[in-house]
Amino acid sequence: MDIEKQIKDLAIAVKAASRVLASTATTEKDQALRSMAAGLRRQREFLQEQNRIDLDKALENGLSTAMIDRLTLSDSVIEAMAAGLEEIAAFPDPVGEIERMWRRPNQLQIGKMRIPLGVVGMIYESRPNVTADAAGLCLKSGNGVILRGGSEAFNSNMAILKVLHEALATTTIPPSVVQVVPFTERQAINYLLACEEQIDLIIPRGGEGLIRFVVENSRIPVIKHYKGVCHVYVDTGADQEMARKIVVNAKTHRPGVCNAAETLLVNQEIAAGFLPGMVADLKASGVEIRGCARSCALVEDLIPAIEDDWAAEYLDLILAVKVVAGLDDAVSHIVKYGSDHTETIVTRDYQRAQEFLRRINSSVVMVNASTRFSDGGQMGLGAEIGISTTKLHAYGPMGLEGLTTTKYIVYGDGQIRE
Amino acid sequence: MDIEKQIKDLAIAVKAASRVLASTATTEKDQALRSMAAGLRRQREFLQEQNRIDLDKALENGLSTAMIDRLTLSDSVIEAMAAGLEEIAAFPDPVGEIERMWRRPNQLQIGKMRIPLGVVGMIYESRPNVTADAAGLCLKSGNGVILRGGSEAFNSNMAILKVLHEALATTTIPPSVVQVVPFTERQAINYLLACEEQIDLIIPRGGEGLIRFVVENSRIPVIKHYKGVCHVYVDTGADQEMARKIVVNAKTHRPGVCNAAETLLVNQEIAAGFLPGMVADLKASGVEIRGCARSCALVEDLIPAIEDDWAAEYLDLILAVKVVAGLDDAVSHIVKYGSDHTETIVTRDYQRAQEFLRRINSSVVMVNASTRFSDGGQMGLGAEIGISTTKLHAYGPMGLEGLTTTKYIVYGDGQIRE
Numbered sequence: 001m002d003i004e005k006q007i008k009d010l011a012i013a014v015k016a017a018s019r020v021l022a023s024t025a026t027t028e029k030d031q032a033l034r035s036m037a038a039g040l041r042r043q044r045e046f047l048q049e050q051n052r053i054d055l056d057k058a059l060e061n062g063l064s065t066a067m068i069d070r071l072t073l074s075d076s077v078i079e080a081m082a083a084g085l086e087e088i089a090a091f092p093d094p095v096g097e098i099e100r101m102w103r104r105p106n107q108l109q110i111g112k113m114r115i116p117l118g119v120v121g122m123i124y125e126s127r128p129n130v131t132a133d134a135a136g137l138c139l140k141s142g143n144g145v146i147l148r149g150g151s152e153a154f155n156s157n158m159a160i161l162k163v164l165h166e167a168l169a170t171t172t173i174p175p176s177v178v179q180v181v182p183f184t185e186r187q188a189i190n191y192l193l194a195c196e197e198q199i200d201l202i203i204p205r206g207g208e209g210l211i212r213f214v215v216e217n218s219r220i221p222v223i224k225h226y227k228g229v230c231h232v233y234v235d236t237g238a239d240q241e242m243a244r245k246i247v248v249n250a251k252t253h254r255p256g257v258c259n260a261a262e263t264l265l266v267n268q269e270i271a272a273g274f275l276p277g278m279v280a281d282l283k284a285s286g287v288e289i290r291g292c293a294r295s296c297a298l299v300e301d302l303i304p305a306i307e308d309d310w311a312a313e314y315l316d317l318i319l320a321v322k323v324v325a326g327l328d329d330a331v332s333h334i335v336k337y338g339s340d341h342t343e344t345i346v347t348r349d350y351q352r353a354q355e356f357l358r359r360i361n362s363s364v365v366m367v368n369a370s371t372r373f374s375d376g377g378q379m380g381l382g383a384e385i386g387i388s389t390t391k392l393h394a395y396g397p398m399g400l401e402g403l404t405t406t407k408y409i410v411y412g413d414g415q416i417r418e
Numbered sequence: 419m420d421i422e423k424q425i426k427d428l429a430i431a432v433k434a435a436s437r438v439l440a441s442t443a444t445t446e447k448d449q450a451l452r453s454m455a456a457g458l459r460r461q462r463e464f465l466q467e468q469n470r471i472d473l474d475k476a477l478e479n480g481l482s483t484a485m486i487d488r489l490t491l492s493d494s495v496i497e498a499m500a501a502g503l504e505e506i507a508a509f510p511d512p513v514g515e516i517e518r519m520w521r522r523p524n525q526l527q528i529g530k531m532r533i534p535l536g537v538v539g540m541i542y543e544s545r546p547n548v549t550a551d552a553a554g555l556c557l558k559s560g561n562g563v564i565l566r567g568g569s570e571a572f573n574s575n576m577a578i579l580k581v582l583h584e585a586l587a588t589t590t591i592p593p594s595v596v597q598v599v600p601f602t603e604r605q606a607i608n609y610l611l612a613c614e615e616q617i618d619l620i621i622p623r624g625g626e627g628l629i630r631f632v633v634e635n636s637r638i639p640v641i642k643h644y645k646g647v648c649h650v651y652v653d654t655g656a657d658q659e660m661a662r663k664i665v666v667n668a669k670t671h672r673p674g675v676c677n678a679a680e681t682l683l684v685n686q687e688i689a690a691g692f693l694p695g696m697v698a699d700l701k702a703s704g705v706e707i708r709g710c711a712r713s714c715a716l717v718e719d720l721i722p723a724i725e726d727d728w729a730a731e732y733l734d735l736i737l738a739v740k741v742v743a744g745l746d747d748a749v750s751h752i753v754k755y756g757s758d759h760t761e762t763i764v765t766r767d768y769q770r771a772q773e774f775l776r777r778i779n780s781s782v783v784m785v786n787a788s789t790r791f792s793d794g795g796q797m798g799l800g801a802e803i804g805i806s807t808t809k810l811h812a813y814g815p816m817g818l819e820g821l822t823t824t825k826y827i828v829y830g831d832g833q834i835r836e
Contacts (some may be wrong), residue, residue: 027563084437086643104798108797110797110798115779118809141600162502201809201810215614221640221810222639245834253834318765344830349812357827358514361533361536361825362825363825363826365826366827367828368829369828369829369832369833373828373830389638391536391618391823392619395825396825407779407783407813407814408814409775409784410782411771411786412784412785413787414657414664415666415787415788416668416785416790417667418788
């Protein structure tokens with residue numbers, strides 16, 4: 001069994017199918033998405049039977065309860081997958097949208113038209129529902145997709161693929177627009193990353209180790225984010241009650257995700273008045289504080305922060321707190337320790353709000369809002385295939401539009417170059 | 419001398435300087451560009467003296483007359499470099515442009531603001547004037563740039579850098595926003611490509627060998643095009659006089675560049691009437707024709723094309739010609755043999771014009787115009803740093819906007835996630 005050749009053949013098949021999908025009408029794509037949703041609902045028992053094989057193996061291998069929970073295709077997870085596909089069907093289709101048109105002095109009329117990227121390779125570790133979500137987003141945006149999920153979800157992923165293929169077989173879209181790499185070997189990832197003639201973009205989702213492995217081994221452009229070290233800066237003169245609510249929400253609403261706040265920066269002019277109440281709120285929500293020397297001097301019982309705390313992505317109920325001299329100092333700190341993900345300023349000052357928005361070039365920059373809004377769904381981009389801190393066409397939450405690029409279209413009347 | 423460390427330090431310096439440049443006002447950037455132009459004019463003798471060292475070495479090494487011509491910093495080349503920088507100063511600044519804003523149900527106001535990519539790495543073989551052009555485009559778009567030109571132009575490139583640095587020293591912009599890798603060793607490219615923490619994007623310009631080397635050795639995203647196999651499709655019912663002019667222009671206006679046509683596809687319904695006159699025009703311009711079997715049957719004295727001709731980028735006065743059954747056949751041929759660069763249809767038919775624009779996903783798709791218009795300057799994008807057939811944020815001719823990406827900006831009033 002030559003795994004390398006089989007993966008290459010799979011990529012060639014997906015590319016060929018993606019050419020058909022690229023010019024498939026929106027109505028047909030939406031109908032296909034609804035058939036896929038119906039198929040998942042109808043085949044619930046089959047999916048759960050195949051999921052059982054993965055679950056039994058996971059139990060045998062002593063996987064954690066949290067891991068097993070994420071692996072389980074419960075009734076509600078299957079319903080959510082189906083509903084997700086129907087939601088994607090309801091989004092506007094970005095393909096074919098013309099962004100701008102302009103006319104040249106020689107009367108050439110030029111515009112930019114959105115087109116699919118072509119073929120996307122997704123490499124992920126997470127829940128099997130990503131298989132259906134990614135297939136749906138890629139189908140709607142006109143892209144072929146090759147999925148490589150975690151080996152612990154292998155049977156679940158293959159079962160989902162079977163159901164999606166059966167649904168596509170009733171449409172004009174070739175089922176090969178979505179494929180799952182049918183090998184659990186790590187080496188299969190390398191073979192996939194070598195298909196540069198077939199795959200236009202790789203999106204890895206998972207731990208930093210997986211993402212670094214992909215970046216180091218890929219000749220295909222990779223859209224990624226390693227981590228989210230998100231900052232909240234509370235400016236002098238801020239509405240302190242608003243600031244406290246935003247900080248608590250940004251830290252505690254869901255501490256384990258990349259858009260949770262990890263560091264609080266407080267202007268020195270208000271620190272003495274603001275920090276004690278802020279810390280009390282955070283402690284009441286179970287948050288452990290790692291404070292700079294000045295914070296520790298202002299509030300009792302803080303754990304002194306060490307250098308590593310400023311760059312830490314805790315993904316937990318822990319928050320680093322630092323008193324800064326002002327906006328310049330806050331910006332310098334974010335530039336030095338940030339991860340280009342999401343930062344927010346809490347302020348009442350017009351000038352500093354605008355300056356923060358201009359000077360911070362993280363993928364999402366906010367004024368007076370919780371970092372937790374840095375999310376494709378929350379921002380109105382439709383579902384989200386990932387978040388990018390790679391400064392390419394998609395920087396920040398990546399929805400349907402992030403899965404497309406633009407080509408130039410030119411309308412002439414016989415123009416030639418003189 | 420630790421080359422690896424020196425290149426890393428250079429990259430770190432450029433990144434630090436690029437942070438300052440990213441929020442420099444347009445007026446200051448434009449003033450710097452004009453100072454750079456004035457410096458190049460004023461220091462013409464110094465530039466030519468340093469260029470002489472490269473030219474003497476080139477003569478010693480027996481470089482071709484064409485190569486030596488490209489290497490020479492004549493008075494007119496230096497004037498063109500200076501004028502190019504002044505033109506860039508006159509272009510609108512893409513940085514800070516807000517593309518769209520929308521409001522969410524919870525009143526969050528969200529938009530996309532253009533920002534520089536950060537630091538660009540340019541690796542090129544061509545003329546030393548690229549050094550000034552690339553420095554100017556990157557400066558205007560707010561990017562730091564590390565340049566690595568051909569070793570045969572080393573002294574010329576270092577001299578240009580010196581002049582640009584002297585001009586920048588009179589502004590608020592740190593001179594380190596532009597640097598040249600001061601090593602001619604091939605290994606220096608590998609060290610540059612390993613600076614993934616400092617460099618956001620690599621743009622290689624040169625032969626296919628150089629570009630493949632860069633792609634295979636880079637962990638940083640690469641924007642590139644390997645070649646331009648551009649097609650002209652002459653539809654049934656086309657204005658045949660227009661078609662003949664477009665084909666001759668696309669092939670002969672400048673045969674050595676990537677947007678020159680390499681293959682002519684002719685609808686079978688008009689081939690017998692159209693091809694003899696078309697071939698006569700081309701032959702009159704010195705073009706050699708490689709025809710498919712049906713073309714050879716219609717016109718005498720054509721060289722029969724072999725399979726390799728369909729994928730060939732001749733960069734010369736040679737054109738492959740094929741008779742096709744219709745639009746479907748033309749599209750299939752382009753998909754199979756094309757390079758995603760530029761294709762044009764000559765037609766009078768509304769439906770087929772639209773269908774060609776929709777179905778061909780090359781970076782530039784035209785109706786009734788010469789492929790030679792596939793150029794940043796001709797399309798009104800400002801000067802051009804390169805052409806991309808990588809389907810990322812820049813696909814097609816890449817001007818100032820292609821050197822930027824967008825971040826999301828969010829205006830809130832204290833919103834938190836419920």
